[in-house]
Amino acid sequence: MYRVLAPIAAALLAAGSAGPALAWGATGHRYIGIAAAEALPADLPAFLHTRRAAEDLGELAREPDRWRNAGKTHDTTRDPGHFVDVSDDGTVFGGPPLGTLPLTRADYEAALAKVGTNSYKAGYLPYSIIDGWQQLVKDFAYWRVLSAAIPREHNPERKAWEEHDLARREALILSDLGDWSHYVGDGSQPLHVSIHYNGWGKFPNPNGYTNDPIHVPWEGLFVRHFVTLEAVKAAMTPLKGCEAIEVCTTEYLAKTASTVIPFYEMQKAGGLLGDHPAGVAFTVERVAAGASELRDLTVAAWNASAHASLGYPEIRVDDVVRGGVDPYDALYGDD
DSSP states (O other), X not given: OHHHHHHHHHHHHHHOOOSOOOSXXXXXHHHHHHHHHHTOOTTSOGGGGSHHHHHHHHHHTTHHHHTOSSOHHHHHHHGGGGOOOBOXXXXXXXXXXXXXXXXXXXXXXXXXXXXXXXXXXHOOHHHHHHHHHHHHHHHHHHHHHHHHHGGGOOOHHHHHHHHHHHHHHHHHHHHHHHHHHHHHHHTTOGGGSSSOSSSSOSSOOTTOOOOSOOHHHIIIIIHXXXXXXXXXXXXXXXOOOOSOHHHXXXXXXXXXXXXXXXHHHHHHTTTTSSSOHHHHHHHHHHHHHHHHHHHHHHHHHHHHHTXXXXXXXXXXXXXXXXXXXXXXXXXXXOO
Protein backbone atom coordinates (compact mmCIF):
# COMPACT_ATOMS: atom_id res chain seq x y z
CA MET A 1 0.00 0.00 0.00
CA TYR A 2 2.83 2.42 0.85
CA ARG A 3 4.43 1.77 -2.55
CA VAL A 4 1.16 2.76 -4.18
CA LEU A 5 0.65 5.86 -2.06
CA ALA A 6 4.23 7.14 -2.10
CA PRO A 7 4.15 8.61 -5.63
CA ILE A 8 0.89 10.40 -4.82
CA ALA A 9 2.32 11.87 -1.64
CA ALA A 10 5.54 12.86 -3.38
CA ALA A 11 3.67 14.63 -6.17
CA LEU A 12 1.53 16.61 -3.73
CA LEU A 13 4.49 17.48 -1.54
CA ALA A 14 6.30 18.85 -4.55
CA ALA A 15 3.32 20.72 -5.98
CA GLY A 16 1.88 22.13 -2.76
CA SER A 17 -1.79 22.65 -2.15
CA ALA A 18 -4.24 25.49 -2.46
CA GLY A 19 -6.23 26.89 0.43
CA PRO A 20 -5.50 27.87 4.02
CA ALA A 21 -2.95 26.01 6.12
CA LEU A 22 -4.68 23.72 8.59
CA ALA A 23 -2.51 22.29 11.37
CA TRP A 24 -2.74 19.43 11.62
CA GLY A 25 -5.08 18.02 9.00
CA ALA A 26 -8.17 16.08 10.05
CA THR A 27 -6.19 12.91 10.73
CA GLY A 28 -3.52 14.55 12.88
CA HIS A 29 -6.00 16.44 15.05
CA ARG A 30 -8.17 13.34 15.39
CA TYR A 31 -5.17 11.30 16.56
CA ILE A 32 -4.16 13.99 19.07
CA GLY A 33 -7.63 14.13 20.60
CA ILE A 34 -8.10 10.36 20.83
CA ALA A 35 -4.59 9.61 22.09
CA ALA A 36 -4.81 12.29 24.79
CA ALA A 37 -8.26 11.15 25.93
CA GLU A 38 -7.16 7.53 26.21
CA ALA A 39 -4.09 8.56 28.24
CA LEU A 40 -5.96 10.59 30.89
CA PRO A 41 -5.32 9.34 34.44
CA ALA A 42 -8.05 7.44 36.24
CA ASP A 43 -8.71 10.21 38.79
CA LEU A 44 -10.32 12.48 36.18
CA PRO A 45 -14.13 12.28 35.87
CA ALA A 46 -15.47 8.97 34.63
CA PHE A 47 -17.40 10.51 31.73
CA LEU A 48 -14.06 11.41 30.11
CA HIS A 49 -12.94 7.77 30.14
CA THR A 50 -15.64 6.32 27.91
CA ARG A 51 -14.98 5.15 24.39
CA ARG A 52 -17.55 7.66 23.15
CA ALA A 53 -15.74 10.52 24.88
CA ALA A 54 -12.44 9.61 23.20
CA GLU A 55 -14.15 9.40 19.81
CA ASP A 56 -15.94 12.70 20.39
CA LEU A 57 -12.77 14.45 21.45
CA GLY A 58 -11.03 13.19 18.31
CA GLU A 59 -13.77 14.64 16.12
CA LEU A 60 -14.23 17.86 18.08
CA ALA A 61 -10.48 18.51 17.93
CA ARG A 62 -11.02 19.25 14.24
CA GLU A 63 -13.75 21.78 14.85
CA PRO A 64 -11.89 25.13 14.64
CA ASP A 65 -10.67 24.20 11.15
CA ARG A 66 -14.22 23.31 10.14
CA TRP A 67 -15.40 26.78 11.22
CA ARG A 68 -13.39 28.42 8.47
CA ASN A 69 -15.00 30.46 5.70
CA ALA A 70 -17.87 31.39 8.00
CA GLY A 71 -17.47 35.06 7.07
CA LYS A 72 -15.00 37.93 7.04
CA THR A 73 -15.44 39.01 10.66
CA HIS A 74 -15.34 35.44 11.94
CA ASP A 75 -12.30 34.37 9.91
CA THR A 76 -10.15 37.46 10.35
CA THR A 77 -10.72 37.28 14.10
CA ARG A 78 -10.17 33.55 14.60
CA ASP A 79 -7.70 32.38 11.94
CA PRO A 80 -4.65 34.05 13.55
CA GLY A 81 -5.37 32.08 16.72
CA HIS A 82 -3.95 28.97 15.04
CA PHE A 83 -0.33 30.17 14.74
CA VAL A 84 2.39 32.45 16.02
CA ASP A 85 5.19 33.64 13.74
CA VAL A 86 8.37 33.17 15.76
CA SER A 87 11.49 34.69 14.21
CA ASP A 88 14.90 33.03 14.22
CA ASP A 89 15.90 35.20 17.20
CA GLY A 90 13.09 33.79 19.35
CA THR A 91 10.89 36.87 19.20
CA VAL A 92 7.46 37.22 17.66
CA PHE A 93 8.11 39.24 14.51
CA GLY A 94 10.98 41.09 16.18
CA GLY A 95 8.72 42.13 19.07
CA PRO A 96 8.08 40.34 22.38
CA PRO A 97 10.23 37.26 23.07
CA LEU A 98 8.26 34.02 22.97
CA GLY A 99 9.61 33.08 26.39
CA THR A 100 8.37 36.24 28.11
CA LEU A 101 5.10 37.13 26.42
CA PRO A 102 2.81 39.72 28.04
CA LEU A 103 0.07 38.27 30.24
CA THR A 104 -2.81 39.67 28.17
CA ARG A 105 -3.58 39.98 24.47
CA ALA A 106 -4.03 43.71 24.93
CA ASP A 107 -0.45 44.02 26.16
CA TYR A 108 0.69 41.65 23.41
CA GLU A 109 -0.95 43.91 20.82
CA ALA A 110 0.83 46.92 22.32
CA ALA A 111 4.18 45.14 22.17
CA LEU A 112 3.64 44.13 18.53
CA ALA A 113 2.53 47.65 17.61
CA LYS A 114 5.96 48.89 18.69
CA VAL A 115 7.53 46.86 15.87
CA GLY A 116 4.87 47.79 13.31
CA THR A 117 2.65 44.73 13.33
CA ASN A 118 -0.26 43.16 15.22
CA SER A 119 -1.59 39.78 16.30
CA TYR A 120 -3.71 39.43 13.18
CA LYS A 121 -0.49 39.24 11.18
CA ALA A 122 1.84 37.65 13.72
CA GLY A 123 -0.71 35.22 15.19
CA TYR A 124 -1.79 34.71 18.78
CA LEU A 125 -1.65 30.93 19.30
CA PRO A 126 -0.20 31.19 22.85
CA TYR A 127 -3.26 33.12 23.95
CA SER A 128 -5.62 30.61 22.31
CA ILE A 129 -4.03 27.89 24.44
CA ILE A 130 -4.00 29.90 27.68
CA ASP A 131 -7.56 31.18 27.23
CA GLY A 132 -8.90 27.69 26.52
CA TRP A 133 -7.11 26.24 29.53
CA GLN A 134 -8.54 28.85 31.86
CA GLN A 135 -12.02 28.10 30.50
CA LEU A 136 -11.50 24.38 31.13
CA VAL A 137 -10.49 25.07 34.74
CA LYS A 138 -13.77 26.92 35.23
CA ASP A 139 -15.74 24.12 33.56
CA PHE A 140 -14.16 21.51 35.82
CA ALA A 141 -14.81 23.69 38.87
CA TYR A 142 -18.55 23.68 38.16
CA TRP A 143 -18.46 19.91 37.62
CA ARG A 144 -16.76 19.39 40.99
CA VAL A 145 -19.30 21.57 42.81
CA LEU A 146 -22.31 19.92 41.18
CA SER A 147 -20.93 16.45 41.88
CA ALA A 148 -20.44 17.35 45.54
CA ALA A 149 -23.82 19.07 45.90
CA ILE A 150 -26.13 16.46 44.35
CA PRO A 151 -25.70 13.69 46.99
CA ARG A 152 -26.33 16.23 49.79
CA GLU A 153 -29.36 17.95 48.25
CA HIS A 154 -32.67 17.07 49.94
CA ASN A 155 -34.92 19.43 47.99
CA PRO A 156 -36.32 17.39 45.04
CA GLU A 157 -36.67 20.36 42.70
CA ARG A 158 -33.17 21.61 43.40
CA LYS A 159 -31.74 18.13 43.07
CA ALA A 160 -33.41 17.61 39.70
CA TRP A 161 -32.03 20.93 38.42
CA GLU A 162 -28.51 20.08 39.63
CA GLU A 163 -28.62 16.66 38.00
CA HIS A 164 -29.69 18.17 34.69
CA ASP A 165 -27.06 20.88 35.01
CA LEU A 166 -24.38 18.25 35.62
CA ALA A 167 -25.37 16.56 32.35
CA ARG A 168 -25.20 19.92 30.58
CA ARG A 169 -21.83 20.56 32.18
CA GLU A 170 -20.39 17.27 30.93
CA ALA A 171 -21.51 18.02 27.38
CA LEU A 172 -20.03 21.51 27.65
CA ILE A 173 -16.72 20.20 28.97
CA LEU A 174 -16.38 17.87 26.01
CA SER A 175 -17.20 20.70 23.63
CA ASP A 176 -14.80 23.19 25.23
CA LEU A 177 -12.11 20.55 25.59
CA GLY A 178 -12.51 19.59 21.94
CA ASP A 179 -12.27 23.15 20.63
CA TRP A 180 -9.29 23.93 22.85
CA SER A 181 -7.49 20.71 21.98
CA HIS A 182 -7.26 21.93 18.40
CA TYR A 183 -5.04 24.85 19.39
CA VAL A 184 -2.91 22.70 21.67
CA GLY A 185 -2.44 20.38 18.69
CA ASP A 186 -1.54 23.31 16.44
CA GLY A 187 1.24 24.10 18.89
CA SER A 188 3.14 20.89 18.11
CA GLN A 189 3.32 21.66 14.38
CA PRO A 190 6.66 23.44 13.67
CA LEU A 191 5.31 25.41 10.74
CA HIS A 192 2.68 26.99 12.99
CA VAL A 193 5.36 28.37 15.29
CA SER A 194 7.68 29.95 12.75
CA ILE A 195 8.10 32.71 10.18
CA HIS A 196 9.19 29.88 7.85
CA TYR A 197 5.65 28.54 7.74
CA ASN A 198 5.33 27.32 4.15
CA GLY A 199 8.79 27.02 2.70
CA TRP A 200 11.73 29.03 4.02
CA GLY A 201 10.51 32.31 2.53
CA LYS A 202 12.30 35.52 1.65
CA PHE A 203 14.94 35.25 4.35
CA PRO A 204 18.69 34.46 4.25
CA ASN A 205 18.91 30.81 3.28
CA PRO A 206 22.56 29.66 3.27
CA ASN A 207 21.55 26.02 3.78
CA GLY A 208 19.30 25.99 0.73
CA TYR A 209 16.07 24.99 2.44
CA THR A 210 13.05 24.50 0.21
CA ASN A 211 10.71 27.29 -0.78
CA ASP A 212 8.11 24.84 -2.04
CA PRO A 213 4.67 25.16 -0.35
CA ILE A 214 5.10 22.06 1.81
CA HIS A 215 2.90 23.02 4.76
CA VAL A 216 -0.45 21.50 3.84
CA PRO A 217 0.82 18.35 2.08
CA TRP A 218 2.99 17.43 5.05
CA GLU A 219 0.47 17.96 7.84
CA GLY A 220 -2.39 16.51 5.83
CA LEU A 221 -1.80 13.80 3.24
CA PHE A 222 1.54 12.66 4.66
CA VAL A 223 0.06 12.18 8.14
CA ARG A 224 -2.99 10.41 6.76
CA HIS A 225 -0.99 7.88 4.78
CA PHE A 226 2.11 7.28 6.90
CA VAL A 227 1.22 7.92 10.55
CA THR A 228 -0.93 5.63 12.69
CA LEU A 229 -2.78 6.21 15.93
CA GLU A 230 -0.90 3.30 17.49
CA ALA A 231 2.45 4.89 16.62
CA VAL A 232 1.35 8.22 18.10
CA LYS A 233 0.24 6.62 21.37
CA ALA A 234 3.50 4.68 21.62
CA ALA A 235 5.54 7.88 21.14
CA MET A 236 3.77 9.92 23.83
CA THR A 237 5.97 11.16 26.68
CA PRO A 238 5.32 10.48 30.39
CA LEU A 239 2.83 12.70 32.21
CA LYS A 240 4.35 15.91 33.55
CA GLY A 241 2.89 18.62 35.74
CA CYS A 242 2.24 22.29 35.04
CA GLU A 243 2.40 24.94 37.74
CA ALA A 244 1.72 28.03 35.60
CA ILE A 245 -0.13 27.80 32.30
CA GLU A 246 1.69 30.82 30.83
CA VAL A 247 5.08 29.20 31.48
CA CYS A 248 3.99 25.75 30.30
CA THR A 249 2.55 27.20 27.09
CA THR A 250 5.62 29.21 26.11
CA GLU A 251 7.93 26.29 26.96
CA TYR A 252 5.82 23.99 24.80
CA LEU A 253 5.83 26.37 21.85
CA ALA A 254 9.55 27.05 22.25
CA LYS A 255 10.21 23.30 22.08
CA THR A 256 8.19 23.14 18.88
CA ALA A 257 10.05 26.14 17.45
CA SER A 258 13.32 24.30 18.09
CA THR A 259 12.18 21.61 15.62
CA VAL A 260 11.82 24.01 12.66
CA ILE A 261 15.42 23.60 11.43
CA PRO A 262 15.33 19.80 11.96
CA PHE A 263 12.13 19.74 9.92
CA TYR A 264 13.74 21.57 6.99
CA GLU A 265 16.86 19.40 7.24
CA MET A 266 14.69 16.29 7.20
CA GLN A 267 12.73 17.56 4.19
CA LYS A 268 15.95 18.46 2.37
CA ALA A 269 17.20 14.89 2.85
CA GLY A 270 14.05 13.48 1.21
CA GLY A 271 12.21 12.63 4.39
CA LEU A 272 8.79 13.59 3.01
CA LEU A 273 9.02 11.50 -0.15
CA GLY A 274 6.83 8.51 0.58
CA ASP A 275 7.14 6.51 3.79
CA HIS A 276 10.73 7.58 4.46
CA PRO A 277 11.73 6.39 7.98
CA ALA A 278 13.10 9.81 9.01
CA GLY A 279 10.02 11.67 7.82
CA VAL A 280 7.61 9.24 9.46
CA ALA A 281 9.54 9.25 12.74
CA PHE A 282 9.72 13.07 12.84
CA THR A 283 6.01 13.41 12.09
CA VAL A 284 4.95 10.78 14.63
CA GLU A 285 7.02 12.52 17.30
CA ARG A 286 5.40 15.89 16.57
CA VAL A 287 1.83 14.54 16.57
CA ALA A 288 2.61 12.63 19.79
CA ALA A 289 3.99 15.84 21.33
CA GLY A 290 0.59 17.46 20.74
CA ALA A 291 -1.23 14.52 22.32
CA SER A 292 1.13 14.49 25.32
CA GLU A 293 0.70 18.22 25.89
CA LEU A 294 -3.07 17.99 25.60
CA ARG A 295 -3.15 15.22 28.21
CA ASP A 296 -0.77 17.10 30.52
CA LEU A 297 -2.60 20.43 30.34
CA THR A 298 -5.99 18.76 30.77
CA VAL A 299 -4.75 17.11 33.96
CA ALA A 300 -3.32 20.44 35.11
CA ALA A 301 -6.70 22.12 34.51
CA TRP A 302 -8.46 19.40 36.50
CA ASN A 303 -6.03 19.81 39.41
CA ALA A 304 -6.31 23.61 39.35
CA SER A 305 -10.10 23.41 39.43
CA ALA A 306 -10.02 21.91 42.93
CA HIS A 307 -9.02 25.31 44.31
CA ALA A 308 -10.95 27.55 41.92
CA SER A 309 -13.91 29.80 42.67
CA LEU A 310 -17.16 30.23 40.78
CA GLY A 311 -20.64 31.70 40.72
CA TYR A 312 -22.44 34.79 41.96
CA PRO A 313 -22.15 35.08 44.89
CA GLU A 314 -18.65 33.67 44.50
CA ILE A 315 -17.84 30.45 46.33
CA ARG A 316 -14.73 28.27 46.53
CA VAL A 317 -14.77 24.72 45.20
CA ASP A 318 -12.88 23.27 48.14
CA ASP A 319 -15.36 24.85 50.61
CA VAL A 320 -18.25 23.14 48.82
CA VAL A 321 -16.48 19.80 48.62
CA ARG A 322 -15.80 19.91 52.38
CA GLY A 323 -19.51 20.52 52.96
CA GLY A 324 -19.14 23.99 54.39
CA VAL A 325 -21.14 25.84 51.72
CA ASP A 326 -24.49 25.23 50.04
CA PRO A 327 -23.72 26.13 46.40
CA TYR A 328 -27.26 26.19 45.00
CA ASP A 329 -27.71 29.96 44.80
CA ALA A 330 -24.29 30.40 43.19
CA LEU A 331 -25.12 27.67 40.65
CA TYR A 332 -28.71 28.52 39.83
CA GLY A 333 -28.20 32.25 40.12
CA ASP A 334 -29.16 34.61 42.89
CA ASP A 335 -30.29 37.54 40.72
